[in-house]
Amino acid sequence: MIAILSDIHANREALSACLAHADGAGATRLVFLGDIIGYGADPAWCLRTVMDRIAHGAVAILGNHDQALFARSARMNGRAAAAMEWTRAQLSPDAGDFLRTLPLEHAEEDRLFVHADASDPAAWRYVTGPLEARRSFEGTPARVTICGHVHVPRLFGLTAAEKCTGFTPTPGMPVPLSRPRRWLAVVGAVGQPRDGNPAAGYALLDPDTSEMRWMRVPYDVEAAAGKIRRAGLPESLATRLFAGA
Numbered sequence: 001m002i003a004i005l006s007d008i009h010a011n012r013e014a015l016s017a018c019l020a021h022a023d024g025a026g027a028t029r030l031v032f033l034g035d036i037i038g039y040g041a042d043p044a045w046c047l048r049t050v051m052d053r054i055a056h057g058a059v060a061i062l063g064n065h066d067q068a069l070f071a072r073s074a075r076m077n078g079r080a081a082a083a084m085e086w087t088r089a090q091l092s093p094d095a096g097d098f099l100r101t102l103p104l105e106h107a108e109e110d111r112l113f114v115h116a117d118a119s120d121p122a123a124w125r126y127v128t129g130p131l132e133a134r135r136s137f138e139g140t141p142a143r144v145t146i147c148g149h150v151h152v153p154r155l156f157g158l159t160a161a162e163k164c165t166g167f168t169p170t171p172g173m174p175v176p177l178s179r180p181r182r183w184l185a186v187v188g189a190v191g192q193p194r195d196g197n198p199a200a201g202y203a204l205l206d207p208d209t210s211e212m213r214w215m216r217v218p219y220d221v222e223a224a225a226g227k228i229r230r231a232g233l234p235e236s237l238a239t240r241l242f243a244g245a
Contacts, residue, residue: 001026004187004203006033006115006148008050009065010040010087011191011241012227014200015049017219018190025204025215031106033148033187034063034115036099038080039237040191041227043087047095062102063115063149064124070096079234086233109207112142116149118184126150130164133184137164144177145184146205152195153188153203153214157181168195174211185212191224198244 003022008015022030030053037043054060068076068084069091076084104121105114112118117125117132119139126149127133133156136145156166160180169175177183188201195201199216206212225238 002029002031002205002207003027004031004033004113004146004205005190006187006202007035007063007151007189007191008032008037008040008046009035009189009191010037010043010046011200011224012040012042012045013220013224014191014217015046017217018200018202018215019049019053021215021217022202022204027204030058031113031146032058032060033113033146034061034102035065035148036060036063037069037087037091037095038065039083039228039233040224041231041233043090044095047091047098051098059106059113060102061106061113061115062099062104066099066102069099079237083233083237086231107142110143111207112140112145114145114147116147118142118145118147124149127154127156127184127186128152130156130166133166134158134164136184137182143179143182144210145182146187146203147184148187148189150186150194151189151192152186153201154186155212156184156186158183169212169214171214171216174206174213177210177212188214192241193244194240196244198242 118136187203199218204213221241228238
């Protein structure tokens with residue numbers, strides 16, 4: 001069982017809850033889809049945790065907020081830029097050295113893991129609907145593409161007749177990623193969900209049955225938001241956690 005976690009955004013409480021849940025669900029591998037840092041108040045702890053998991057066999061790829069730590073030209077809105085300036089002051093140079101080593105994508109068997117649109121991972125384009133999903137499908141031969149970046153769980157399928165459809169998966173319900181369709185799964189966000197549900201989100205993939213489940217895990221939102229406020233980060237970064245917005 002592979003646990004897939006994206007958009008942690010320096011949220012220690014959410015990451016801890018998801019890792020504990022994944023361990024309890026029998027996950028034997030971890031894949032981190034980027035944006036370990038940004039927005040939240042625990043960037044150092046989250047980075048150390050991911051690095052430790054990588055040392056024990058996990059895979060991690062680069063997200064746009066991770067890149068922004070060492071590439072100051074990255075485009076960001078005001079809240080994200082303010083949070084990144086604060087984050088830079090909290091991390092040692094080793095953090096940037098580590099993030100620079102992360103690839104933009106990771107392929108294995110018939111699967112591709114990427115942070116954003118697979119047709120051009122470095123452009124950081126969002127996959128929000130069938131049109132964007134089709135562009136991503138056209139950018140890779142992978143049968144199953146798994147990404148984050150959007151913070152909203154979604155699943156898109158491409159039929160043999162090239163029809164692209166999408167739907168929102170039900171939390172905890174297994175979805176068979178069956179042939180001959182191709183699939184693009186957006187796993188949602190660990191640390192900053194934006195689908196109206198404040199619970200942390202991640203996904204479980206069974207490579208033997210090719211079934212995927214989107215999981216939601218309650219966590220201590222009050223503690224995470226309190227840390228953001230005490231750090232002096234923008235208030236909206238704290239309040240949005242309660243609404244999952």
